Amino acid sequence: AQTVTQSQPEMSVQEAETVTLSCTYDTSESDYYLFWYKQPPSRQMILVIRQEAYKQQNATENRFSVNFQKAAKSFSLKISDSQLGDAAMYFCAYRSDAGGTSYGKLTFGQGTILTVHP
């Protein structure tokens, strides 16, 4: 079974600064997807960024980028120019793409609470 670990229960950053959230995962599969989800106080789960394991290039979405290290099984999220609206719980998640039997099931890490100071 796959596991996802987020070792930082809480992180804080000053507005306009950069912060990196860590995520490691364990899998024996070679085909999979990795995601970062944002959960603000409203509880809504918002997809921030996704990475396909077969792609060597790191995904980027505006101020959000990832550092995907497949051999090290590491998938960190970098938030640049942090804004007050970035304050939320962030979850790292894994989805298998093996053999057509994964059915889109997600395995989540424990989450990291990000506080943004003005």
Added chain:
Amino acid sequence: NAGVTQTPKFRILKIGQSMTLQCTQDMNHNYMYWYRQDPGMGLKLIYYSVGAGITDKGDVPNGYNVSRSTTEDFPLRLELAAPSQTSVYFCASSYVGNTEAFFGQGTRLTVV
């Protein structure tokens, strides 16, 4: 499109009571899921469905039941509520071949 809609948003149950959490999606997605999120923890998969009439257990299915009579609806049933079922419940859906899952807004359930 409304996306994934869950009802109710909040509920308080007494120990031993039963209830059904409703979930409906209007995106014609094959796959649907129920997750629970305990305080300070990530989401854990309770049950999932790959299409109407087909359901299967996730990682934490004990104390729950599901059914999928239509593509749109995937209700979660709690038969004998226990304090350990106090949690936030999320329904989600996705389409085969598409990596993104769409989530409802969650149901906060408290069992007292």
